[in-house]
Amino acid sequence: MLGVVDAEERIIRILRASPPGLSITALSRKLHMNRNPVSRYLSILEAQGKLESRIYGRTRIYFLPRKLSTAALLGISTDLVCTFDQNQCLTYANDRFMSFFGLDENKAFYQQISELPSLNHNGLATILKNFQPDKEGTSEIEAEKDGRKYSLKAKIIPTRFEDRTLGTTILLEDVSAEIKQLKNLEFLARTSAELADIGDDVDIYQYICDRVSELEPKAHVMISAIDPEVRQSNARAFSGDKEVTDAIIEYLGDPRLTAFPMDKVPEAWVLLSKGTLIEGPESVYVQAYRFIPEEVCNKFQVKTSVKKNYAMGCTCRGGLYGNVTLRYRKENDIENGETVTAFIRQAGIALQRRHMREKLRKAEEMIKAMKPAAERAVV
Numbered sequence: 275m276l277g278v279v280d281a282e283e284r285i286i287r288i289l290r291a292s293p294p295g296l297s298i299t300a301l302s303r304k305l306h307m308n309r310n311p312v313s314r315y316l317s318i319l320e321a322q323g324k325l326e327s328r329i330y331g332r333t334r335i336y337f338l339p340r341k342l343s344t345a346a347l348l349g350i351s352t353d354l355v356c357t358f359d360q361n362q363c364l365t366y367a368n369d370r371f372m373s374f375f376g377l378d379e380n381k382a383f384y385q386q387i388s389e390l391p392s393l394n395h396n397g398l399a400t401i402l403k404n405f406q407p408d409k410e411g412t413s414e415i416e417a418e419k420d421g422r423k424y425s426l427k428a429k430i431i432p433t434r435f436e437d438r439t440l441g442t443t444i445l446l447e448d449v450s451a452e453i454k455q456l457k458n459l460e461f462l463a464r465t466s467a468e469l470a471d472i473g474d475d476v477d478i479y480q481y482i483c484d485r486v487s488e489l490e491p492k493a494h495v496m497i498s499a500i501d502p503e504v505r506q507s508n509a510r511a512f513s514g515d516k517e518v519t520d521a522i523i524e525y526l527g528d529p530r531l532t533a534f535p536m537d538k539v540p541e542a543w544v545l546l547s548k549g550t551l552i553e554g555p556e557s558v559y560v561q562a563y564r565f566i567p568e569e570v571c572n573k574f575q576v577k578t579s580v581k582k583n584y585a586m587g588c589t590c591r592g593g594l595y596g597n598v599t600l601r602y603r604k605e606n607d608i609e610n611g612e613t614v615t616a617f618i619r620q621a622g623i624a625l626q627r628r629h630m631r632e633k634l635r636k637a638e639e640m641i642k643a644m645k646p647a648a649e650r651a652v653v
Contacts, residue, residue, distance in 0.1 A: 281305070281315050286324065286338065295328075295337030354426070354446035360439055362387045362402050371446070374419060397426075402442060405430045415446075425450045458613040461489065465617055469624040478628060479510035479596070482588075482621045486598055487513035489610045489617065493600040494518035494580070498529075500536075502593045502629075505543060507534040507563070510596075518578050518601060525574035526558075526566050539563045546587030547594045549622065551615045554585045554599070561585075561599070579603045584611075586618045590626035 288304050289296060296304075302312045316336055319325040327336045354374055357366040363384050372379060375392040382390060387399050397415030405411045411430045416423055426446045433441040465485055472478055479497050486495045494515035498507045509529035512519045522529065536543050542563065545552055554561060559571040561583065574580075581604045588596035598618050600608065608614070 281307070281311070282319055282324075285312075285315055285319065289325070289336060289338050293337065295335040297333050297335055301336065351445070352447075354448070355443065356398075356446075357433055357441055357443045358387065358402060359435070359441040362399075364390065364393075365435075365441065366443075374417075376419075398444065401428055401430060401444060405442070414449075423450075424448055425453045454610075458489075458610060461485075461613065462616055462620070466620055469620055472624065474628065474631065477511065478624060480513070482596075482598065482618075483511040483513040485617060486600065486614060489614055490514070490600055490608060492606040493602055493608070496522075496529075496599045496601075497588075498534075498597045498599075499625075500546075500587075500594050500596055502595060505536045507536055507597060508532075509534075515601075515603070518580060521574055521578045525570055525577065526562065532565075534563050534565050536563055538565065543594070546585065546597055547589060547592075549587055549589035549619060551584055551586045551611055551618070554583045556581055556583070582607055584608055584614075586615065588618055588622035588625050590622045593626055593629075595622060595625035595629050 284305060285301060288301065298309055298312055298316065301316070302309050305312060316325060316327075320327060320336075323339065325336050326339050327334050329335075351368060352370070354371040355366075355368045356364060356371050359365050363386050364382055365384065367377065367379075367382070371377075372382070375390075375396070377390065377392065387393050387402065393399070396417040397413075401413050401415065405413075410432065413428045413430065415426050415428060417426055418424070425448070427449045429445040429447070431443045431445070433443045435441055468481075472481065479499065483495050483497045486497075487493065491514070495513045496509055497511050498509045500507050509532075512522075539560065557571070558575050558580070559566065559568040562571060580601045583599060583601045585597060585599045587594045588598065598621070600614070602608070
C-alpha cells in the first residue's frame with residue numbers, strides 16, 4: 275500500500291500530466307486505489323493549497339493551481355522588493371532588488387542590514403528603525419548607483435512568517451523620472467518668467483549660461499552672440515567646468531575678445547538655424563570654425579579630455595541670435611536634453627527681443643545725431 279507522501283506525489287504527477295484536471299473516479303483508476311483514501315488525499319492537498327477543484331455538473335474536477343505564488347508575483351514585480359525579519363536580516367529579495375543594489379544572493383541573505391553597506395547607506399536602515407513592524411507606512415529615500423542618484427518611494431508592509439514572527443516587506447518604486455520631470459517643468463516656468471522680465475542692464479548671456487549649467491552640472495557651457503546680419507560669432511559667457519574654461523583661454527585664447535567668422539564652416543549656420551539640439555563634431559578645430567590652428571585645438575582637447583559636445587542655436591522667427599555649446603569630458607554625457615532644448619528656445623526669443631531693442635536704440639541715436647545737422651542746413 276502507498277504511503278501518504280508517495281500517494282500525494284503520485285496524484286500531483288498525474289494531474290501535472292492532465293492540465294484540464296481529473297475526477298476522483300479517474301484518479302482512483304490511475305492510482306489503482308479505492309475512492310475513499312483518494313478522496314482523503316485530495317482533501318489534504320487542497321487544504322495545503324497544492325490542488326484546486328471545481329464542480330462541473332455533478333462531477334468535481336481536481337487540477338493543479340494556476341495562480342502564481344506570492345514569491346513568484348514579487349519576483350516579476352517592477353518594484354524592488356525585499357523582506358527583513360525582526361532582527362533586520364534580509365530574508366528575501368527579488369532579482370530587481372539584488373541587481374539594483376549589487377548584492378550576491380549567496381552572501382546577502384540572512385545578513386543583517388548593518389553588514390550590507392549598499393543597503394545600510396541608502397536609507398533602508400532608517401526605514402526599518404522608524405517604522406513599527408505591525409503598521410503599514412510609506413517613505414521616500416534617495417539611493418545612488420553608478421554615480422547617479424535615484425528617488426525611491428517605499429511602501430512598508432508588516433509581514434508574518436510561518437513561525438508567527440513579524441518581519442517587514444519593503445516595496446521600492448523608482449520615481450526618479452517623475453520627480454525629474456516635475457523639477458524640469460518648474461525650471462521652465464521659472465526661467466520663462468525671468469527671461470520675460472530681464473532688463474537690458476542684466477548680462478543675459480551669463481544668465482542663459484548659468485541656467486543651462488543648472489540643468490547640466492557636468493557640462494562646460496559656453497554661449498556666443500551671433501549677429502545675423504554679418505554672420506559672426508562672439509563668445510560672451512562661460513559656466514560649469516572651470517578647468518575647461520581655463521584651458522580654453524590658455525590654449526585657444528579668450529574667445530570673448532575675438533569675432534569668429536562663420537563662413538569657413540557654412541554647414542554650421544544651417545544646422546544652428548534649425549533651433550534644435552544637435553551633437554556636434556568631436557574635433558575642437560571644427561567647433562572653432564577652423565579659425566584656430568588645428569594643432570593648438572588638438573592640444574587643448576588632449577589636456578581637457580573633452581569628447582562629446584552639443585550645440586543649439588538661439589533662434590526666433592527665422593533669425594539666429596546666439597549659440598549655446600555644451601562640452602563633456604569622456605565619462606559624462608547630456609542628461610536633460612529635452613529641457614535644455616526648451617530653455618534655449620525661450621532664450622532665443624529673449625535674445626531676438628534684445629537684438630531688436632538694440633537696433634531700435636541705434637536707429638534713434640542716428641536720428642538724434644542727424645537732427646541738428648538738418649536744422650543747421652535749413653537755417
